Amino acid sequence: MIVDKLVRNPGSWLSRDEAIRIVMSSRVRLARNLRGMPFPSQARQDENESICKQVQLACDGVVALSSPVFMDMGQLDPVDKSVLKERHLISSELAEKGAGSGLMLVEDEHSAIMINEEDHLRLQCISPGGDLFSVWQRVDKVDSELEQLLDYAFSSRLGYLTACPSNVGTGLRASVMMHLPGLQLSGLIDGVVRGLNKIGLAVRGLFGEGSQACGNMYQVSNQVTLGLSEQQIIERLASVVAEVTQHERNARQRLLEGQRTLVMDRIGRAFGILSHAWLLSSDEMVELLSILRMGIEFGLVSGTTVPIVNEVMLTTQPGHLQKIAGKALGTVERDEMRGQIARDRLKDMNLRVE
Amino acid sequence: MIVDKLVRNPGSWLSRDEAIRIVMSSRVRLARNLRGMPFPSQARQDENESICKQVQLACDGVVALSSPVFMDMGQLDPVDKSVLKERHLISSELAEKGAGSGLMLVEDEHSAIMINEEDHLRLQCISPGGDLFSVWQRVDKVDSELEQLLDYAFSSRLGYLTACPSNVGTGLRASVMMHLPGLQLSGLIDGVVRGLNKIGLAVRGLFGEGSQACGNMYQVSNQVTLGLSEQQIIERLASVVAEVTQHERNARQRLLEGQRTLVMDRIGRAFGILSHAWLLSSDEMVELLSILRMGIEFGLVSGTTVPIVNEVMLTTQPGHLQKIAGKALGTVERDEMRGQIARDRLKDMNLRVE
Numbered sequence: 001m002i003v004d005k006l007v008r009n010p011g012s013w014l015s016r017d018e019a020i021r022i023v024m025s026s027r028v029r030l031a032r033n034l035r036g037m038p039f040p041s042q043a044r045q046d047e048n049e050s051i052c053k054q055v056q057l058a059c060d061g062v063v064a065l066s067s068p069v070f071m072d073m074g075q076l077d078p079v080d081k082s083v084l085k086e087r088h089l090i091s092s093e094l095a096e097k098g099a100g101s102g103l104m105l106v107e108d109e110h111s112a113i114m115i116n117e118e119d120h121l122r123l124q125c126i127s128p129g130g131d132l133f134s135v136w137q138r139v140d141k142v143d144s145e146l147e148q149l150l151d152y153a154f155s156s157r158l159g160y161l162t163a164c165p166s167n168v169g170t171g172l173r174a175s176v177m178m179h180l181p182g183l184q185l186s187g188l189i190d191g192v193v194r195g196l197n198k199i200g201l202a203v204r205g206l207f208g209e210g211s212q213a214c215g216n217m218y219q220v221s222n223q224v225t226l227g228l229s230e231q232q233i234i235e236r237l238a239s240v241v242a243e244v245t246q247h248e249r250n251a252r253q254r255l256l257e258g259q260r261t262l263v264m265d266r267i268g269r270a271f272g273i274l275s276h277a278w279l280l281s282s283d284e285m286v287e288l289l290s291i292l293r294m295g296i297e298f299g300l301v302s303g304t305t306v307p308i309v310n311e312v313m314l315t316t317q318p319g320h321l322q323k324i325a326g327k328a329l330g331t332v333e334r335d336e337m338r339g340q341i342a343r344d345r346l347k348d349m350n351l352r353v354e
Numbered sequence: 355m356i357v358d359k360l361v362r363n364p365g366s367w368l369s370r371d372e373a374i375r376i377v378m379s380s381r382v383r384l385a386r387n388l389r390g391m392p393f394p395s396q397a398r399q400d401e402n403e404s405i406c407k408q409v410q411l412a413c414d415g416v417v418a419l420s421s422p423v424f425m426d427m428g429q430l431d432p433v434d435k436s437v438l439k440e441r442h443l444i445s446s447e448l449a450e451k452g453a454g455s456g457l458m459l460v461e462d463e464h465s466a467i468m469i470n471e472e473d474h475l476r477l478q479c480i481s482p483g484g485d486l487f488s489v490w491q492r493v494d495k496v497d498s499e500l501e502q503l504l505d506y507a508f509s510s511r512l513g514y515l516t517a518c519p520s521n522v523g524t525g526l527r528a529s530v531m532m533h534l535p536g537l538q539l540s541g542l543i544d545g546v547v548r549g550l551n552k553i554g555l556a557v558r559g560l561f562g563e564g565s566q567a568c569g570n571m572y573q574v575s576n577q578v579t580l581g582l583s584e585q586q587i588i589e590r591l592a593s594v595v596a597e598v599t600q601h602e603r604n605a606r607q608r609l610l611e612g613q614r615t616l617v618m619d620r621i622g623r624a625f626g627i628l629s630h631a632w633l634l635s636s637d638e639m640v641e642l643l644s645i646l647r648m649g650i651e652f653g654l655v656s657g658t659t660v661p662i663v664n665e666v667m668l669t670t671q672p673g674h675l676q677k678i679a680g681k682a683l684g685t686v687e688r689d690e691m692r693g694q695i696a697r698d699r700l701k702d703m704n705l706r707v708e
Contacts, residue, residue: 278616
């Protein structure tokens with residue numbers, strides 16, 4: 001099963017590249033629908049199933065998608081769905097659906113298409129780092145090929161038509177996952193989030209819409225999909241991301257210079273707990289790994305790397321844990337397994353004491 | 355100054371003896387007053403000063419008190435008063451007083467007499483461990499000698515007269531400091547406290563009346579001072595303490611057998627934070643040291659000892675820290691110094707991983 005293979009890999013949005021830091025990953029998704037068909041929430045089951053078939057067939061013909069695999073939401077068990085959510089491949093909304101909806105996934109996870117989520121198609125490309133433009137180019141290539149094979153609902157006045165008016169036009173949402181512990185520790189994050197909201201950007205938590213910020217990770221994305229070209233949306237977001245990245249760098253520098261004890265305390269505690277706890281909840285794990293990551297980036301923690309931290313963060317999510325264990329696990333069992341993984345995978349790390 | 359010397363010593367109620375565990379220390383105090391003189395809260399300043407003088411003079415003649423030192427509450431600065439409170443030598447009530455009240459202290463800190471606290475005299479003896487009876491004998495000896503030198507307010511019907519009716523009779527309060535992390539971790543402590551209250555015993559926190567339980571340390575003491583002989587009060591308390599000790603032992607055994615992961619988690623976290631934190635509040639410090647102490651007693655933490663834990667607990671109290679630093683310290687400076695002391699004094703410890 002493809003999900004069994006996935007859990008062994010680091011995930012497309014989490015980098016194996018040590019150089020990728022504040023901007024963790026970039027994602028672009030396009031909402032598309034088939035002309036003359038009711039939107040998924042309005043469609044009958046047989047209509048949804050027919051759409052699902054049609055999209056699958058089309059995907060098989062797309063050169064830019066190399067041998068995509070179809071996963072039927074009616075067939076996946078809850079643990080598999082959790083794994084896909086934790087890897088940012090499907091939304092909670094899709095996970096709740098059954099037959100007549102699914103995911104087309106390319107094995108490297110860089111491209112994925114949700115079928116019959118809110119729209120008939122949600123095309124997504126995701127990559128580590130901040131190169132939004134090349135991510136956009138990749139999804140655009142898939143979209144262009146699909147457009148030859150499917151009859152998209154398109155209005156020359158409005159652009160692509162979507163189930164929710166907020167997506168009409170380009171149907172494009174570009175989002176960037178940022179790791180902002182410096183702004184958080186400095187107490188500046190709320191101001192930054194308010195500022196981003198004011199200029200029409202959404203800021204969400206690790207798991208997108210409705211999720212809390214966790215582990216100082218924030219998804220910044222455009223809200224406006226109409227009245228701007230795709231290129232303009234991407235450029236605008238990229239320039240804001242560059243600015244926030246600079247803010248984060250400055251905040252970290254100020255912390256290191258002016259609040260070294262606070263920084264050492266946070267990093268030391270994260271280090272101490274990850275090395276010695278026997279029970280770790282999912283939320284605490286992500287918080288501690290976030291601080292550890294900052295410690296590595298500050299050169300205060302050695303013997304481990306950001307890619308290892310990324311891997312631990314992903315593999316200790318509830319779905320991944322259960323997939324790795326090969327069975328359903330209760331909360332305490334999961335907390336215990338998380339402690340075990342942290343102690344094992346991070347056992348070579350050292351804290352530089354100054 | 356005597357206080358400068360005190361802070362270098364481990365404190366009379368904290369043992370240097372590795373064998374002393376669940377019952378940390380035993381204390382007996384006697385409330386006494388001088389016949390014909392108003393109680394301290396009712397007395398004029400000159401009356402208080404005269405009583406203070408009179409008691410001092412008498413103490414100098416007591417063989418059982420070897421060269422006691424007088425400390426005038428009107429002369430001590432706030433840091434010195436904090437040190438004495440942290441060493442359980444004076445109460446908060448006495449610390450708030452000025453000239454006309456004070457402390458007679460024997461240098462080994464096993465005997466102390468508060469003058470003009472709530473009563474004219476509060477004689478106290480304290481020792482590590484649970485031998486209440488010998489502590490009682492010691493304070494009784496001091497009391498018997500003083501009774502020859504001072505005219506105690508005594509009624510043949512009621513016994514010793516005291517400012518608060520709750521102390522009339524024997525004027526005796528015996529209390530035992532117990533370390534009960536097993537009952538706390540097992541969720542049994544509230545039931546035990548309710549049970550003790552029901553049979554007329556008071557249960558207080560680390561710093562006596564009005565203080566919260568902290569670091570799983572509980573002071574258990576008699577409430578009734580009338581209608582029982584001193585011997586009976588001591589025997590009754592001692593037998594209850596023996597029972598609670600057995601409960602604690604059972605709870606620890608059950609935890610080790612049935613909830614080993616929880617135990618390892620708590621001890622591991624305490625170990626990890628104490629070894630790696632840069633900022634530690636007073637409360638957190640006591641909590642962590644309490645768990646570390648249990649870890650040592652379980653044989654899960656090596657390379658340090660209960661007496662070292664005791665010493666760190668006492669010397670990282672706010673007053674002690676400032677006395678050691680030789681200057682007033684703000685909260686953050688104290689938290690930082692606590693982190694430093696923990697990392698230094700506990701640096702040789704090891705966690706046994708099973």
